[in-house]
Amino acid sequence: MIWKQTTLSGWGRSLWANMPVARPETMAALRSAILTDEPGGILPRGAGRSYGDAALNGAGRLVLTERLNRFLDFDPSTGRLVAEAGATFNDLLTTFLPRGWMAPVTPGTAFVTLGGALANDIHGKNHDRDGSFARHVVWFDLLAASGEVLRVDLENQPELFQATVGGLGLTGMVIALCLTLRQVPSAAFEVSEERASDLDGLMAGLVRARDFASHSVAWIDAFARGKSLGRGVVEAANLAPAGTVLSERRHRRLTLPIDLSPQVLSPLVVAAFNCAYYRRTPAGGRHRVVDAQSFLYPLDAIGDWNRLYGRRGFHQFQCAIPEAEAPRALRSLLEAIADARGASFLAVLKTLGGNGPGYLSFPLKGWTLALDFPVRPGTGELLAHLEAMTLDHGGRIYLAKDSVMAPASLPRMYPGLDLYRKVLHRVDPEGHWQSDIARRLALRGAP
Numbered sequence: 001m002i003w004k005q006t007t008l009s010g011w012g013r014s015l016w017a018n019m020p021v022a023r024p025e026t027m028a029a030l031r032s033a034i035l036t037d038e039p040g041g042i043l044p045r046g047a048g049r050s051y052g053d054a055a056l057n058g059a060g061r062l063v064l065t066e067r068l069n070r071f072l073d074f075d076p077s078t079g080r081l082v083a084e085a086g087a088t089f090n091d092l093l094t095t096f097l098p099r100g101w102m103a104p105v106t107p108g109t110a111f112v113t114l115g116g117a118l119a120n121d122i123h124g125k126n127h128d129r130d131g132s133f134a135r136h137v138v139w140f141d142l143l144a145a146s147g148e149v150l151r152v153d154l155e156n157q158p159e160l161f162q163a164t165v166g167g168l169g170l171t172g173m174v175i176a177l178c179l180t181l182r183q184v185p186s187a188a189f190e191v192s193e194e195r196a197s198d199l200d201g202l203m204a205g206l207v208r209a210r211d212f213a214s215h216s217v218a219w220i221d222a223f224a225r226g227k228s229l230g231r232g233v234v235e236a237a238n239l240a241p242a243g244t245v246l247s248e249r250r251h252r253r254l255t256l257p258i259d260l261s262p263q264v265l266s267p268l269v270v271a272a273f274n275c276a277y278y279r280r281t282p283a284g285g286r287h288r289v290v291d292a293q294s295f296l297y298p299l300d301a302i303g304d305w306n307r308l309y310g311r312r313g314f315h316q317f318q319c320a321i322p323e324a325e326a327p328r329a330l331r332s333l334l335e336a337i338a339d340a341r342g343a344s345f346l347a348v349l350k351t352l353g354g355n356g357p358g359y360l361s362f363p364l365k366g367w368t369l370a371l372d373f374p375v376r377p378g379t380g381e382l383l384a385h386l387e388a389m390t391l392d393h394g395g396r397i398y399l400a401k402d403s404v405m406a407p408a409s410l411p412r413m414y415p416g417l418d419l420y421r422k423v424l425h426r427v428d429p430e431g432h433w434q435s436d437i438a439r440r441l442a443l444r445g446a447p
């Protein structure tokens with residue numbers, strides 16, 4: 001196996017690591033790569049779309065799954081697809097959408113691997129109705145530390161299933177999985193957009209959308225204060241019936257060729273952008289029919305958009321807040337964020353339908369707020385404050401996005417942590433699988 005010393009970051013480009021990296025293409029190569037006794041352990045990495053250090057292993061080695069990306073089997077009578085873990089949602093979309101099939105749950109970018117989606121038990125804009133990714137996984141094949149491949153499903157190995165989905169790659173490497181795809185009438189979404197002038201209006205709009213739309217999401221103006229605190233735009237959408245004509249076409253994909261200067265996203269610029277973006281939706285709302293990519297993956301229209309934040313990168317803060325606490329918690333969080341004037345224009349609110357099947361699955365019944373913060377003086381203090389508020393309201397931070405959380409917060413946010421650790425100690429007592437986030441947050445527990 002060829003190992004190449006490589007420097008990589010999380011998607012936020014605020015945390016980096018330099019380590020030997022391999023890109024195996026066959027099972028034999030993969031087995032020889034993982035059976036290493038080098039210190040610091042080994043970690044699978046998908047497309048590197050986790051923002052912080054979940055897909056980094058600076059003290060050890062990384063195995064990239066990008067060449068293990070074949071579709072192995074598809075049964076149109078059940079919708080069951082068997083794919084290697086390095087296949088991406090984009091691969092799935094280009095192959096299956098023209099044939100009338102789609103992933104039942106997808107994140108906000110198509111450039112995520114199925115293995116990465118499983119390891120973070122990702123959720124989409126339809127979590128209320130369809131739950132998280134793992135709910136649609138029938139089984140997966142897990143390459144364990146011993147070199148053995150285990151076929152895992154919820155019925156027969158419930159604990160290993162629950163520790164692996166959302167388990168951040170620490171139980172082993174998923175090499176293939178069986179996912180139930182959804183048959184769809186078209187490749188388009190009918191989207192309604194509604195402006196809300198404050199937080200109560202925005203939350204009410206998302207609650208209404210639960211009744212008539214399969215997918216919903218709200219953009220928030222994170223600079224608005226006072227009476228306008230929490231204003232934004234609610235998007236609610238359903239798949240369009242067959243034969244519906246698009247009202248808009250996707251723009252050509254642009255790529256950001258350089259790191260932008262931090263001034264480009266200064267608070268003044270972002271506040272002005274937010275005002276214009278809010279007003280772009282007419283006061284009476286609007287309806288559009290757009291292709292699935294434009295609705296599901298709006299940010300994919302700009303390649304390498306993470307370079308927008310300049311060389312120092314950015315952090316994403318994403319929390320989930322239980323239903324009963326949400327009105328108070330979201331108000332306090334948004335007040336702190338607006339006062340700090342440190343967020344970017346990427347700020348999103350969604351509803352969540354309930355707990356995911358993994359011990360460390362992020363979703364719960366309630367709401368999730370996600371915002372990007374360019375790295376600047378004071379950003380660390382603000383994030384620590386938001387973390388403390390999240391804890392006070394019984395919420396949790398999404399580990400796929402985190403790069404700064406304190407280890408002491410982890411057991412308070414994730415009640416399944418002890419069960420997760422028990423499985424790790426059973427299937428990997430030597431700590432063969434390791435990562436930077438595992439060391440930073442003591443995911444395995446005290447040594």
Ligand SMILES: Cc1cc2nc3c(=O)[nH]c(=O)nc-3n(C[C@H](O)[C@H](O)[C@H](O)COP(=O)(O)OP(=O)(O)OC[C@H]3O[C@@H](n4cnc5c(N)ncnc54)[C@H](O)[C@@H]3O)c2cc1C
Nearest residue numbers: 046047048049050107108113115116119122123168169174
């Ligand atoms: C623009 C953008 C929008 C996003 N929107 C959403 C969203 O709406 N909802 C959401 O839930 N998330 C969202 N995310 C986060 C993203 O879906 C997750 O971070 C996802 O896990 C990334 O997958 P990846 O293939 O890039 O995996 P990586 O980031 O490379 O790895 C993620 C974790 O998975 C593990 N892993 C990867 N492959 C395997 C494997 N084969 N076997 C075992 N473990 C493995 C890694 O060790 C790591 O711990 C978004 C990210 C971006 C950049």
